[in-house]
Amino acid sequence: MSEAATQIRVDLSRGDFSLDVDLAWDARVAVIFGPSGSGKSTLLEVVLGLTPAAAARIRVGGSWLDDRERGVRLRPEQRRLGWVPQDALLFPHLSVAQNLAFAAGRSAPPAAGPALAHAIEALEIGDLLGRRAHQLSGGERQRVAIARALASGPRALLLDEPLASLDLPLRARVLRHLLRVRDEFEIPILWITHDPDEAQIAGEIVVVIENGRVVASGPPREVLWSRSVLPLSQSLGLQNVFEAQVVETATHECCVETARGLRLVLPVALRVGERVGLSLRADDVLLAAGPLALVSARNLLPARVERIEITNGNALVTLDVGERLVARLTAGAVERLALRDGSPVHAVIKAQALRRMA
Amino acid sequence: MSAAELAEITGLTLRVGAVATAAILLPGVATGLLLARRSFRGKALVQAVIALPMVLPPVAVGLALLLLLGRRGPLGPLWSALGIELVFTWWAAAIAAAVVGFPLLARACEQAFAAVDPGYERLARTLGLSPLRAFLRVTLPLASRGVIYGALLAFTRALGEFGATALVAGILPGRTETLALGIYARVQLGEDRGAFWLCAISFAIALASMLIAETWLRSGGSRR
Numbered sequence: 001m002s003e004a005a006t007q008i009r010v011d012l013s014r015g016d017f018s019l020d021v022d023l024a025w026d027a028r029v030a031v032i033f034g035p036s037g038s039g040k041s042t043l044l045e046v047v048l049g050l051t052p053a054a055a056a057r058i059r060v061g062g063s064w065l066d067d068r069e070r071g072v073r074l075r076p077e078q079r080r081l082g083w084v085p086q087d088a089l090l091f092p093h094l095s096v097a098q099n100l101a102f103a104a105g106r107s108a109p110p111a112a113g114p115a116l117a118h119a120i121e122a123l124e125i126g127d128l129l130g131r132r133a134h135q136l137s138g139g140e141r142q143r144v145a146i147a148r149a150l151a152s153g154p155r156a157l158l159l160d161e162p163l164a165s166l167d168l169p170l171r172a173r174v175l176r177h178l179l180r181v182r183d184e185f186e187i188p189i190l191w192i193t194h195d196p197d198e199a200q201i202a203g204e205i206v207v208v209i210e211n212g213r214v215v216a217s218g219p220p221r222e223v224l225w226s227r228s229v230l231p232l233s234q235s236l237g238l239q240n241v242f243e244a245q246v247v248e249t250a251t252h253e254c255c256v257e258t259a260r261g262l263r264l265v266l267p268v269a270l271r272v273g274e275r276v277g278l279s280l281r282a283d284d285v286l287l288a289a290g291p292l293a294l295v296s297a298r299n300l301l302p303a304r305v306e307r308i309e310i311t312n313g314n315a316l317v318t319l320d321v322g323e324r325l326v327a328r329l330t331a332g333a334v335e336r337l338a339l340r341d342g343s344p345v346h347a348v349i350k351a352q353a354l355r356r357m358a
Numbered sequence: 359m360s361a362a363e364l365a366e367i368t369g370l371t372l373r374v375g376a377v378a379t380a381a382i383l384l385p386g387v388a389t390g391l392l393l394a395r396r397s398f399r400g401k402a403l404v405q406a407v408i409a410l411p412m413v414l415p416p417v418a419v420g421l422a423l424l425l426l427l428g429r430r431g432p433l434g435p436l437w438s439a440l441g442i443e444l445v446f447t448w449w450a451a452a453i454a455a456a457v458v459g460f461p462l463l464a465r466a467c468e469q470a471f472a473a474v475d476p477g478y479e480r481l482a483r484t485l486g487l488s489p490l491r492a493f494l495r496v497t498l499p500l501a502s503r504g505v506i507y508g509a510l511l512a513f514t515r516a517l518g519e520f521g522a523t524a525l526v527a528g529i530l531p532g533r534t535e536t537l538a539l540g541i542y543a544r545v546q547l548g549e550d551r552g553a554f555w556l557c558a559i560s561f562a563i564a565l566a567s568m569l570i571a572e573t574w575l576r577s578g579g580s581r582r
Contacts, residue, residue, distance in 0.1 A: 076480070077486045077492075
């Protein structure tokens with residue numbers, strides 16, 4: 001068996017906080033998810049080599065950065081990791097162009113030129129090059145910070161809560177850019193967030209951390225909705241999340257389709273081919289059993305019940321609509337509709353209930 | 359008093375100030391950085407000791423320097439062996455000026471470095487810079503205004519140094535007579551006109567330095 005491309009083992013204690021994790025995965029894009037104070041950022045700092053740990057064994061993208069048994073212990077400046085801190089940390093005494101040049105100047109020569117140009121293009125910061133950090137909006141600052149990390153020709157991109165410092169409308173825009181970076185740059189990404197929707201849309205795998213310990217890991221849409229993680233992810237605002245592409249458009253609405261063929265109608269006109277990230281509250285999904293009368297909702301999806309979980313009078317009904325979709329009903333409603341595993345139903349979703357998150 | 363005499367006194371004063379400031383620049387920056395970025399046991403004591411020359415009577419500082427630099431002090435045999443004569447030379451004036459100027463510079467540097475988010479330097483390291491290069495390319499430029507302000511403050515303080523200088527350098531016309539010493543000597547001798555001219559020059563130099571210092575700081579206000 002070959003070794004996992006990314007391995008992170010960290011053992012560290014500081015006052016009454018301790019971090020003890022042992023992780024390994026092959027996925028290119030991994031999300032570390034947890035509430036604030038759970039140790040996510042500290043973990044990232046240990047990977048970067050900026051915070052010493054009592055014990056650490058770190059391999060990123062197939063290279064050992066820290067392994068005392070092998071006698072490897074790279075200093076932060078030798079690790080070639082593209083760090084995007086939560087508050088961007090653009091150098092205030094330099095322009096945007098100089099910030100990028102600062103990073104590009106240190107990158108391995110073959111990567112420098114094209115990587116920099118590609119980063120400027122993908123993050124749409126070409127018009128900002130002459131400005132200084134204090135002349136940028138929060139979203140622009142974050143985009144420049146991402147471009148700067150890419151310009152350094154890193155072996156991996158490390159994102160520390162890249163959207164947390166932004167207002168909601170800006171988040172969607174920056175998230176769109178981040179998804180583009182994820183799809184266009186072939187580098188490993190370690191993405192830290194406390195937002196379960198971001199975790200679902202961003203990564204191939206998610207690692208859930210609480211109080212410095214790993215509590216679960218696996219595919220985000222399974223792990224975050226699993227019985228053990230659900231209380232945490234729900235308290236942080238868990239919703240249904242889809243990535244889709246616009247396939248048809250009309251004057252005031254458009255139709256998008258996910259990779260698995262689920263079609264949804266949105267109440268906005270978007271360009272055909274445009275990619276979107278959508279979120280939908282589990283509370284906003286209605287279920288109808290039996291024949292459908294005429295209803296105003298634009299999305300009537302034939303569905304099959306996969307699983308029903310009832311806790312404290314609340315029922316979470318997992319449905320297969322092509323994609324996995326979760327509806328939250330009262331236990332009484334489940335009883336009235338006589339829902340059970342395998343029941344055929346219709347999921348009813350108003351177009352307005354679908355929010356564009358990216 | 360002659361113009362040549364005025365020029366000589368002014369020149370010597372500027373030279374003493376410049377040499378003193380240049381000599382404390384590196385240690386001042388290093389001390390400021392240490393105090394701003396590191397916590398260690400006895401830090402408060404170190405800070406207090408550094409501030410001492412600022413609050414002690416300058417004459418007391420002068421006496422301490424006289425003991426350290428003089429041939430009759432504990433280091434006397436060393437100076438004799440090396441054949442170095444410091445007391446009553448302009449070097450002594452420069453040393454006195456450096457000692458009283460150092461706390462001003464170190465304090466200004468400490469404040470300047472404390473105002474720079476250490477995150478910038480950490481980020482520079484992840485971009486491949488060694489700690490020294492990250493300091494030189496990120497932290498120092500970001501703190502440069504405070505450092506330069508501190509240096510100008512120390513320089514101006516050096517120009518006005520009297521008490522300590524009078525003790526270790528004496529008031530030797532043409533050798534150790536700076537503006538401040540010159541004013542005192544002329545008032546003692548009743549040469550009021552000469553004292554007035556030296557005062558005017560002191561005033562002009564001090565005003566110019568402070569103007570530079572203030573405009574320098576103001577112009578940087580919007581940068582961060």
